[in-house]
Amino acid sequence: MAHHDHAHDDHAHDHEHHGPEKGIMRWIKTTNHKDLGTLYLFLAFTMFFIGGLMSLVIRAELFHPGLQFVDPEFFNQMTTMHALVMIFGGVMPAWVGLANWMVPMMIGCSDLALPRVNNWGFWILPFAFSMLIGTLFMEGGAPAGGWTMYPPLVLQTGNAFPFLIFAVHLMGISSITGAINVAVTILNMRAPGMSLLKMPLFVWTWLITAYLLIAVMPVLAGAVTMLLTDKYFLTSFFSGAGGGDPVMFQHIFWFFGHPEVYILILPAFGIVSTIIPTFARKQLFGYDSMVYAVASIAFLSFIVWAHHMFTVGMPLAGELFFMFATMLIAVPTGVKVFNWVATMWKGSMTFETPMLFALAFVFLFTIGGFSGLMLAITPVDFQYHDTYFVVAHFHYVLVPGAVFAILAGVYYWIPKWTGRMYNETWGKIHFWTSAVFINLTFFPQHFAGLAGMQRRVPDYAVQFVDWNVQSTVGAFGFFIVQFIFIINMLACCYGWFGRKQGLPDRVWDGAHGLEWTVPSPAPYHTFEEPPVISDNELTAVHDAVDALDHHKLS
Ligand code: HEM
Ligand SMILES: [Cu+2]
Numbered sequence: 093m094a095h096h097d098h099a100h101d102d103h104a105h106d107h108e109h110h111g112p113e114k115g116i117m118r119w120i121k122t123t124n125h126k127d128l129g130t131l132y133l134f135l136a137f138t139m140f141f142i143g144g145l146m147s148l149v150i151r152a153e154l155f156h157p158g159l160q161f162v163d164p165e166f167f168n169q170m171t172t173m174h175a176l177v178m179i180f181g182g183v184m185p186a187w188v189g190l191a192n193w194m195v196p197m198m199i200g201c202s203d204l205a206l207p208r209v210n211n212w213g214f215w216i217l218p219f220a221f222s223m224l225i226g227t228l229f230m231e232g233g234a235p236a237g238g239w240t241m242y243p244p245l246v247l248q249t250g251n252a253f254p255f256l257i258f259a260v261h262l263m264g265i266s267s268i269t270g271a272i273n274v275a276v277t278i279l280n281m282r283a284p285g286m287s288l289l290k291m292p293l294f295v296w297t298w299l300i301t302a303y304l305l306i307a308v309m310p311v312l313a314g315a316v317t318m319l320l321t322d323k324y325f326l327t328s329f330f331s332g333a334g335g336g337d338p339v340m341f342q343h344i345f346w347f348f349g350h351p352e353v354y355i356l357i358l359p360a361f362g363i364v365s366t367i368i369p370t371f372a373r374k375q376l377f378g379y380d381s382m383v384y385a386v387a388s389i390a391f392l393s394f395i396v397w398a399h400h401m402f403t404v405g406m407p408l409a410g411e412l413f414f415m416f417a418t419m420l421i422a423v424p425t426g427v428k429v430f431n432w433v434a435t436m437w438k439g440s441m442t443f444e445t446p447m448l449f450a451l452a453f454v455f456l457f458t459i460g461g462f463s464g465l466m467l468a469i470t471p472v473d474f475q476y477h478d479t480y481f482v483v484a485h486f487h488y489v490l491v492p493g494a495v496f497a498i499l500a501g502v503y504y505w506i507p508k509w510t511g512r513m514y515n516e517t518w519g520k521i522h523f524w525t526s527a528v529f530i531n532l533t534f535f536p537q538h539f540a541g542l543a544g545m546q547r548r549v550p551d552y553a554v555q556f557v558d559w560n561v562q563s564t565v566g567a568f569g570f571f572i573v574q575f576i577f578i579i580n581m582l583a584c585c586y587g588w589f590g591r592k593q594g595l596p597d598r599v600w601d602g603a604h605g606l607e608w609t610v611p612s613p614a615p616y617h618t619f620e621e622p623p624v625i626s627d628n629e630l631t632a633v634h635d636a637v638d639a640l641d642h643h644k645l646s
Pocket of ligand 1: 144150171175183487
C-alpha cells in the first residue's frame with residue numbers, strides 16, 4: 093500500500109464546488125458518466141428482476157407435464173418477453189453502465205466524449221421498456237412469436253406488434269449512441285502514454301463491442317422495419333405469395349443475431365481478464381494474443397450466422413462453410429481460456445468473491461462453448477435444433493457467462509464506486525449458492541434436449557419430468573439467492589449495517605490500472621487533467637515483470 097500513486101491529489105479537490113445537483117433532477121439531467129453508469133446499472137438489475145420473474149412463470153409451468161398455471165398463448169408471451177427483456181434490458185445496459193463507470197477512469201479522461209448524447213441514450217430506454225412490457229396489458233397480449241421474431245408467425249401478433257417494432261428501434265438507437273460514444277472516447281481521449289496496445293482489456297473488448305454494435309444494430313432495425321411494412325403497408329419482403337422469402341428474414345436476423353451474442357459476451361472477456369490477474373497477483377498472460385483473439389472472434393462473428401438455420405434446407409456447400417467457419421471460433425476462444433489458465437499458473441491466488449465469479453466464468457462459459465461446438469456440426473444440429481439442448485447451451489454462455497461476469501465486475505468495482513467494502517462472507521455465500529443452482533437449472537436441460545424435448549413448449553412428454561423438476565427447483569433457488577447480492581450491494585451504496593467509508597485507493601492489493609489511483613469512493617469528477625501514468629499502472633497491464641508485486645509477496 094505504501095507505493096500508491098497520488099497523481100490525483102493535484103486536482104481532485106479543485107472542483108468540489110460543482111458536484112451533483114440535488115434530488116431527482118440530478119438523475120434526469122445528468123451528463124456525468126458515473127451517474128449515467130449508475131442509472132444504466134439500476135435499469136439493468138431492474139430488468140434482470142422482471143425478466144427473471146418471467147422465467148419463473150415459465151419454469152413453474154414446466155415443473156410438471158400438462159398445463160397447470162398459464163395457457164399456452166401466455167406461455168409464449170413469457171418466453172418472448174423474457175428473452176427480449178434479459179438481452180436488451182439486462183445484459184446490454186449492464187455493459188453500457190460498466191463502460192460508463194470504468195472506461196473514462198481506465199483511460200484517464202474526465203468523461204465520455206459526448207455527455208449529452210449519453211444522457212439521451214440512457215433515457216430512451218425506460219420509454220422503450222415501458223412500451224414493450226406495457227404490451228402485456230393490451231388486448232391480445234404481448235408479442236409471443238419468440239425473440240427472433242420470425243415471419244410469418246410474428247405477423248400474427250395483435251395490437252402489440254407496432255409497439256414491439258418501435259421498442260426495438262428505440263433500443264437500437266440507444267445502443268448505437270452508446271457505442272459511438274464509447275468508441276469516440278477510447279479513440280480520442282486516452283491519457284498521454286496510453287497507446288492502443290497498453291489499454292486495459294476491458295477497454296479493448298468494449299471498443300470491439302462498440303464496432304459490432306454500430307455494424308449490426310442497423311441491420312436489426314432494417315429487418316424489423318421490413319416486418320412492419322409487410323404487416324401494414326402491403327409489401328412482401330418475407331411473403332412467398334408476393335414474391336418474397338420468409339427464409340430471407342432469418343438470414344438478415346442472424347446476420348445481426350450472431351454478432352449480437354458476441355456483443356453480450358466480449359465485455360465479459362474483458363472483465364475476467366482484469367480480475368484474474370488481480371487475484372492471481374500476476375500480469376495477464378499473453379496480453380497481445382488476447383487482443384488479437386477478441387478481434388478475430390469479432391471478425392468471425394460476421395461469417396457464421398447461418399449456423400442458426402441449418403435446418404431450413406441450405407445448399408450443402410453453404411452448410412459446410414458455416415459449419416467450418418463456426419468451428420474456427422474455437423481457436424481464438426481456446427487462446428483466451430489458455431491465457432486465463434496460464435495467468436493463474438504459479439500465481440499467488442486468493443479467492444475473493446469477484447475472483448470466484450471470474451473462475452466460474454472460465455469453467456462454465458467453456459461448457460457453453462463446447463455445447464456450441466456440438467451444435468455447429470451440421471448433421472448433428474438436425475437432431476439438436478429447437479430442443480432444450482439449445483436452451484441449455486445459450487443459457488450457459490449467458491448466465492454463468494455474461495451475468496456472472498457482470499456480477500464479478502460489480503463486486504470488483506463497488507468498493508471503488510461507493511468507498512465501502514461488501515460483506516465477503518455473504519459474497520461467498522451468494523457465489524456458491526448461485527453456482528450450484530445455476531448448474532441445477534441448466535445442466536439437466538442438456539439431457540432433456542438430447543432425449544428430444546422441444547423448446548418453446550408449455551407441455552411435454554412424461555419421460556422428461558425429472559429433468560424439468562430439477563431445472564425448476566434450480567431456477568427458483570437461483571432467483572431467491574440473488575437477493576443476497578442486492579442487499580449486499582445496496583448496503584455498500586447506502587452504508588447500511590454500519591458500513592463505513594474509508595478504503596484505500598488501491599482496494600485490491602494486486603490491482604493495477606488508473607482507476608485504482610483515484611480515491612475510493614471515486615470523486616464525482618476524475619482526471620479533469622490527464623494523469624501522469626506511472627510505469628506501474630501500464631507495465632502491469634502490459635510489458636515487463638511487475639517488480640512491485642514480487643516485492644509485496646516476499
Ligand atoms: C437464471 C436465469 C434464467 C432462467 C431460469 C431462464 C429460463 C428460461 C426459460 C425457461 C426459457 C424458455 C425456454 C423455452 O421454453 O424454450 C428461456 C428462454 C430464453 N432465455 Fe432465459 N433464463 C434465464 C436467464 C436468461 C438470460 C440472462 C438471458 C439473456 C441474457 C436469457 C435469454 C433467453 C433467450 C434468448 C431465450 C429464448 C427465447 C425464445 O425462445 O425466443 N435467459 N429462459
Ligand atoms: Cu450464432
